[in-house]
Amino acid sequence: MTEAIQNVAKTQIEVKDLNLWYGEKQALMNIDIQIPKNSVTALIGPSGCGKSTFIRCLNRMNDLIKNCRVEGKVSIEGRDIYGAGVDVVDLRKHVGMVFQKPNPFPMSIYDNIAYGPRIHGVNKKAIEGVVEHALRSAALWDEISDRIQSPALSLSGGQQQRLCIARTMAVKPEIILFDEPCSALDPISTAKIEDLIMALKKDYTIVIVTHNMQQAARISDYTGFFLMGELIEFGNTRQIFENPDKKSTEDYITGRFG
Amino acid sequence: MFNRNYKEKTIEYVLFAVSALTVVILFLICLFLFRDGLLLFEDVPVSSFLTGKFWYPTSVNAQFGLLPLLFGSLLVTAGAILFSVPLGVASAIFISELANPKVADFLKPFVEILAGVPSVVYGFFGLVVLVPFVRETFNLATGQTALTGSIMLGIMALPTIISISEDAISSVPSSLKQGSLALGATRWQTIYKVTVPAALSGISAAVMLGMGRAIGETMTVMMVTGNTAVIPSFPGGILDPVRTMTATIALEMGEVPQGSAHFHALFAVGSVLFIITFLINLLADAIKKKYRFKVD
Numbered sequence: 001m002t003e004a005i006q007n008v009a010k011t012q013i014e015v016k017d018l019n020l021w022y023g024e025k026q027a028l029m030n031i032d033i034q035i036p037k038n039s040v041t042a043l044i045g046p047s048g049c050g051k052s053t054f055i056r057c058l059n060r061m062n063d064l065i066k067n068c069r070v071e072g073k074v075s076i077e078g079r080d081i082y083g084a085g086v087d088v089v090d091l092r093k094h095v096g097m098v099f100q101k102p103n104p105f106p107m108s109i110y111d112n113i114a115y116g117p118r119i120h121g122v123n124k125k126a127i128e129g130v131v132e133h134a135l136r137s138a139a140l141w142d143e144i145s146d147r148i149q150s151p152a153l154s155l156s157g158g159q160q161q162r163l164c165i166a167r168t169m170a171v172k173p174e175i176i177l178f179d180e181p182c183s184a185l186d187p188i189s190t191a192k193i194e195d196l197i198m199a200l201k202k203d204y205t206i207v208i209v210t211h212n213m214q215q216a217a218r219i220s221d222y223t224g225f226f227l228m229g230e231l232i233e234f235g236n237t238r239q240i241f242e243n244p245d246k247k248s249t250e251d252y253i254t255g256r257f258g
Numbered sequence: 259m260f261n262r263n264y265k266e267k268t269i270e271y272v273l274f275a276v277s278a279l280t281v282v283i284l285f286l287i288c289l290f291l292f293r294d295g296l297l298l299f300e301d302v303p304v305s306s307f308l309t310g311k312f313w314y315p316t317s318v319n320a321q322f323g324l325l326p327l328l329f330g331s332l333l334v335t336a337g338a339i340l341f342s343v344p345l346g347v348a349s350a351i352f353i354s355e356l357a358n359p360k361v362a363d364f365l366k367p368f369v370e371i372l373a374g375v376p377s378v379v380y381g382f383f384g385l386v387v388l389v390p391f392v393r394e395t396f397n398l399a400t401g402q403t404a405l406t407g408s409i410m411l412g413i414m415a416l417p418t419i420i421s422i423s424e425d426a427i428s429s430v431p432s433s434l435k436q437g438s439l440a441l442g443a444t445r446w447q448t449i450y451k452v453t454v455p456a457a458l459s460g461i462s463a464a465v466m467l468g469m470g471r472a473i474g475e476t477m478t479v480m481m482v483t484g485n486t487a488v489i490p491s492f493p494g495g496i497l498d499p500v501r502t503m504t505a506t507i508a509l510e511m512g513e514v515p516q517g518s519a520h521f522h523a524l525f526a527v528g529s530v531l532f533i534i535t536f537l538i539n540l541l542a543d544a545i546k547k548k549y550r551f552k553v554d
Contacts, residue, residue: 089444093441093442104437
């Protein structure tokens with residue numbers, strides 16, 4: 001099944017020869033990867049391997065870090081996002097991101113979701129519909145529709161994370177990046193987020209960084225294994241987990257290190 | 259073993275005694291201030307003090323009306339706040355969010371030095387520079403006006419407002435800012451829609467403390483406001499001389515016979531001032547505690 005998808009899937013994110021330095025220290029080395037549209041791609045690897053750094057190249061969040069230098073090419077829909085004249089603000093509208101720890105703004109649930117559409121000039125009437133749609137898509141509507149004006153911080157951790165996913169979807173991106181979205185959550189909340197991610201791939205291209213190999217195996221179509229700043233192996237999730245090409249991938253997956 | 263416990267306990271008690279001392283001092287100040295202040299009401303009814311419109315402490319029919327002094331203080335303070343809050347908050351935003359670290363490190367000590375300048379020096383500067391400037395700009399008989407006092411007090415409240423607001427703004431978790439930027443917000447949208455609202459409680463506390471500093475300031479206002487104990491009109495009175503509560507106490511305390519009604523009236527004014535600043539500080543503290551950041 002996955003092979004069939006790969007054959008027809010269109011590449012949405014294409015990375016060529018990506019190198020990244022924090023000051024003198026090189027954190028990513030010659031990364032080449034092609035991420036297909038409407039799929040879930042999981043990035044795994046031990047702490048400090050560069051997987052989070054890599055994902056932050058895709059919406060240029062690394063721009064916020066001083067002394068961070070990027071070389072190489074990252075194309076989304078054929079457009080080089082590090083090229084001259086690229087509007088980073090516009091890029092982030094198309095490439096959303098959900099963070100490790102839920103980070104709702106200290107405002108009401110409604111205002112959290114409406115924040116994105118408002119700054120992008122969506123008119124007031126339309127926003128209500130956008131908010132409801134986003135909350136429904138994030139499977140949160142039924143739980144909180146009666147208290148949409150209460151503070152977002154009154155929600156549980158898992159609900160807050162789904163709120164953050166809804167908030168990201170309200171901007172209508174094509175790609176959503178997840179940076180270890182479940183690492184601060186309990187197993188039940190984690191399961192809900194995983195279900196959500198799998199449901200979302202029909203509308204979005206999803207790239208998820210995870211520490212949890214079972215999670216990668218459960219939810220992703222493709223898996224990339226990072227080690228010491230290099231992308232060791234990338235392919236169908238099933239193949240990576242059952243029959244990896246590289247020895248180090250196998251060692252990591254079978255728990256010999258990491 | 260026993261010996262060490264004994265030593266630990268001794269140190270604990272000594273430190274407790276030292277920190278308890280501040281509470282004792284505050285309590286004693288209250289006691290003496292209110293004791294002497296309340297004695298006024300043996301000579302003068304409470305209502306004629308609190309709602310009296312005239313402060314004629316040395317005439318034959320002495321009148322001890324608080325209102326001219328209270329309004330003088332409030333007018334000067336309100337002016338100071340109007341002037342220093344936008345300036346202070348803008349500086350705080352710049353230092354914590356926009357300036358590159360080198361510039362911020364360069365600016366911060368200056369703000370602290372501003373706080374360390376003695377108030378008489380501010381008064382001197384006001385008298386020599388600002389008073390003539392106000393007189394000429396508005397074509398007045400005297401440049402010693404409420405406005406002059408407001409500007410000086412505004413400058414003096416700036417360090418408090420800047421450093422406490424800056425603290426509040428930079429303690430907003432960076433995860434919130436990143437969340438906003440990741441949604442395609444610009445840096446400025448992030449600042450005014452997420453960062454500043456999230457820091458609003460701290461900023462309010464900063465404003466309160468700046469206000470407390472302004473209303474309690476004595477020397478500078480005495481030197482630049484002209485000290486006329488008349489209820490200022492509003493808003494035109496901002497260009498008239500006024501007399502604040504603090505200036506009144508400082509000006510008259512030296513001349514007054516101990517134990518006289520006038521003496522007690524000054525203590526009563528002091529009590530009112532104390533209550534106002536106490537409430538402002540209490541409020542600032544409550545705001546800070548109530549909304550302290552729970553994320554991160």
